[in-house]
Amino acid sequence: MPLKLLSSLVMSGLPPWFPEPMRIVKVGSTIGALALTKWYASGSTCRADRDMHGRVVIITGGTTGIGAITAYELANRGAQIVLLTRQPPTDPFLAEFVDDLRDRTNNQLIYAEQVDLASLHSIRQFATRWVDNVPPRRLDMIILCAATLTPPGGRRSKTPEAGIETTWMVNFLANFHLLGILSPAIRAQPFDRDVRIIIPTCSTYIASPPLDAPFEDKNWSPGAAYARSKLALMVFAQAYQKHLDAYKRPDQLPMNARVFLADPGYTRTAGMMRWLTRGSLFGLLLYMLVYPLVWLLLKSPLMGAQTILYAALEGSLVREPGGKLFKECMEVDYARKDIKDEEVAKKLWEASDKLIEKAEKEAAVKRAKQKQEEEKKKEEEKQAKQVEEIESLVDAISKGKKKEAEKAKAKANTANKTKKGKTGKAAGSS
Numbered sequence: 001m002p003l004k005l006l007s008s009l010v011m012s013g014l015p016p017w018f019p020e021p022m023r024i025v026k027v028g029s030t031i032g033a034l035a036l037t038k039w040y041a042s043g044s045t046c047r048a049d050r051d052m053h054g055r056v057v058i059i060t061g062g063t064t065g066i067g068a069i070t071a072y073e074l075a076n077r078g079a080q081i082v083l084l085t086r087q088p089p090t091d092p093f094l095a096e097f098v099d100d101l102r103d104r105t106n107n108q109l110i111y112a113e114q115v116d117l118a119s120l121h122s123i124r125q126f127a128t129r130w131v132d133n134v135p136p137r138r139l140d141m142i143i144l145c146a147a148t149l150t151p152p153g154g155r156r157s158k159t160p161e162a163g164i165e166t167t168w169m170v171n172f173l174a175n176f177h178l179l180g181i182l183s184p185a186i187r188a189q190p191f192d193r194d195v196r197i198i199i200p201t202c203s204t205y206i207a208s209p210p211l212d213a214p215f216e217d218k219n220w221s222p223g224a225a226y227a228r229s230k231l232a233l234m235v236f237a238q239a240y241q242k243h244l245d246a247y248k249r250p251d252q253l254p255m256n257a258r259v260f261l262a263d264p265g266y267t268r269t270a271g272m273m274r275w276l277t278r279g280s281l282f283g284l285l286l287y288m289l290v291y292p293l294v295w296l297l298l299k300s301p302l303m304g305a306q307t308i309l310y311a312a313l314e315g316s317l318v319r320e321p322g323g324k325l326f327k328e329c330m331e332v333d334y335a336r337k338d339i340k341d342e343e344v345a346k347k348l349w350e351a352s353d354k355l356i357e358k359a360e361k362e363a364a365v366k367r368a369k370q371k372q373e374e375e376k377k378k379e380e381e382k383q384a385k386q387v388e389e390i391e392s393l394v395d396a397i398s399k400g401k402k403k404e405a406e407k408a409k410a411k412a413n414t415a416n417k418t419k420k421g422k423t424g425k426a427a428g429s430s
């Protein structure tokens, strides 16, 4: 058969149904170029691996996108996962998510704890509970995947609790606050434990306005706010590593906790979709129309999680100093000098501390006032109920008395009538 085909090709050339060679080259090179683009855009795959059994991992943003894949991969390797979620664990969707994750990974050690990263109080409640545990709870890893991004053209919003700009609060201040309170728990881990704090960042930090430049209403834009929050996280990550390294352990051994920054690259997640669609229906329609292009150029959440998994699973990092930035599963340099600027870090740390102190005080006063008002309302309701009860009692008594009086009157009337009857009869007989 092949010989027959070859001889007919030699004798009479290409059959008429066969496409022109140039066309084949064109189609082939287009497919090749698309495959190459897809391969390049998908980025590197994490080859690192290690057993996670027995290790305790806290993850924020672990229910969607890159965080959900990270949580799955670590749970699949046996880690105990504590998901910090905005919703309470009783939320039916969250309960189902946790159950599903347990089933898929055959790992029952997956829990959810409610922590709203837009609330300093909520973060403090969780973190102090964790730190107050005696003996100190095991903690091997903290992965801070949660983030928020206002779609382009969106308005600047503030947190309901403390009036702090939302992007700054959720993306930066919440992590600053959480790690600040958890610091004793991190430092208390035994020396032989490889403790890692992994902070996802984004290359948009390169274009961020400097942290000390005014960033009020008129300079605010969703993109700049996001980039600035990521820049702040990166500056804080360096300062936090120094803060950990400066701790004198009781066993005199060096610090075993490392902070790593990981850039996942542009990924098709819910957050990214909100950004691309501008959070509008029309945007969603356009997104669906250009989805093949989005699919081609952006990573899948699985590929987006690879660099975070590298920071979590690469064994050799235990011998390296913290403070490194990873991208495509390898170490890269910072593109800005101010990330390692101690003066910038000091100012950021002090300003954040001050802001948190002020906001927490104000929020506490607000909560106390609210509690007072609620108690006052409850007391008023209680009093009103008591008055109502007394009134109904008085009413019942007066009604009872009235009934008794009527009964007595009726009795007297019947007695009178019988008396009259008797006297009438007596008069008749005489």
Ligand SMILES: NC(=O)c1ccc[n+]([C@@H]2O[C@H](COP(=O)([O-])OP(=O)(O)OC[C@H]3O[C@@H](n4cnc5c(N)ncnc54)[C@H](OP(=O)(O)O)[C@@H]3O)[C@@H](O)[C@H]2O)c1
Binding pocket: 060, 061, 062, 063, 064, 065, 066, 067, 084, 085, 086, 087, 115, 116, 117, 118, 119, 144, 145, 146, 147, 148, 170, 200, 201, 202, 203, 263, 264, 265, 266, 267, 268, 269, 270, 271, 272, 304
């Ligand atoms: N996607 C990208 O292209 C890209 C690129 C570079 C860097 N990154 C970074 O990678 C990380 C993961 O990105 P992603 O795209 O997977 O994120 P995402 O899909 O937007 O998910 C964000 C997560 O943060 C949680 N979150 C938001 N506000 C919260 C709050 N107030 N309290 C508690 N949790 C809150 C969300 O919880 P709910 O589900 O309850 O809303 C969600 O689980 C982020 O740090 C992001 O900045 C992403």
